[in-house]
Amino acid sequence: MPDTVDWFFDVVSPFAYLQLEQFDKLPAGIAIRPRPVVLGAILNHCGQKGPAEIGSKRAFTYRHALFRAQQLGIAFRMPPAHPFNPIKALRLTIATGGSLDAVRAVFRHIWRDGHDVASPEGFAALCDAVGFPEGRTAVEQPAVKDALRHHTDEAIALGVFGVPTLAHKGELFWGEDATALFLQCLETDWLDTPEVRRVSSLPIGIQRG
Template sequence: MAEATGQRRADWFFDFISPFAYLQWQALKRFPGIEMACRPVLFAGLLSHLSHKGPAEIPAKRLFTYRHAQWRADRAGIPMAFPPAHPFNPLAALRLCIAAGSGTDAVDAIFDHVWREGRAAETFEDLAPVAAKLGIDDAGALAQGAVKQALRENFDAAVQAGVFGVPTLVVDGELFWGEDATAMFEDYLADPGLFATDAMRRLASLPVATARRGI
């Protein structure tokens, strides 16, 4: 981010499919004192890697998740409108972001297109208005090998870091998952010893009493 001082670095793994990533972005894009690396990643890839279902794949959870996101937006006074259909295939949006440099302007413009304006984002044609704003007028830019490789590298980095969902902030090897963990992330930046208390240290070695068997 242009406004960052560079004294500390965090990686932000996100997917444009996530309304909570859009909500968290509203705080992160103004976050002072840290170099924020925006790293688009395919959420569906993480789900497949972990053999896990997304919230939209469980009917009751899907409705609750959508309501919860809209409620949090309304409560925070953040304009938000769901796109015409959800979930959608975000691959074109992720590649556009990378082709445009994955900077603040690109992330902001694509999030606004999808979640502030409530517009479709599955194809280059859907994204053409925002792509033009970012100086990209050819769908071929999204198919370049370097763009695909960068997206793959983001995914590999997310897996290596232990990321299991989006959005996730990673700083000093610590994971902060979800928009509602933003305050926890802030507290950690202010006090890197946050997880060094006796109560916090105990959690890392807490035994498992029972495990769910295969279904």
């Protein structure tokens, strides 16, 4: 049986796209289960700002995403505006069946080809590009909306604080650059080594406010 791993993502994240484009290099026997979530809802729950909401961090984030794409040899083009409203594009990944291939098609339209998906015209073009023109209305179905809320609530309940996040057997691995850590923990008992246990339970020395 394959080892199923939940992958929590929001299409607004360039790093989710970069991680997705590397999934074909994962060892055999790992089954990625896409879980679209609304990053804004997770950030609100955690009391955090997104990287694009902090001026200097916004520019750095875009540069870093571009650098990582170039470093990894992944085609990358920022959409015309960011952040953008991802809700309909997220629902579309559900309405099209939720497969990794369906999710990849949406991500590539945004982050490989650099298209707008937030405007009515942009979203219609996305539906056509992924071969699902009926997505224009399918994303308004209550079952599709409920599924996105459910995945977001599930992520919050698990303690997810950002995207992309891989979740496996109660452990969370956040960020594209945590893929190697995830694989290490999948293959070894690294999380159960003395120093990892020590740093995982350090006391808090000081708190703000």
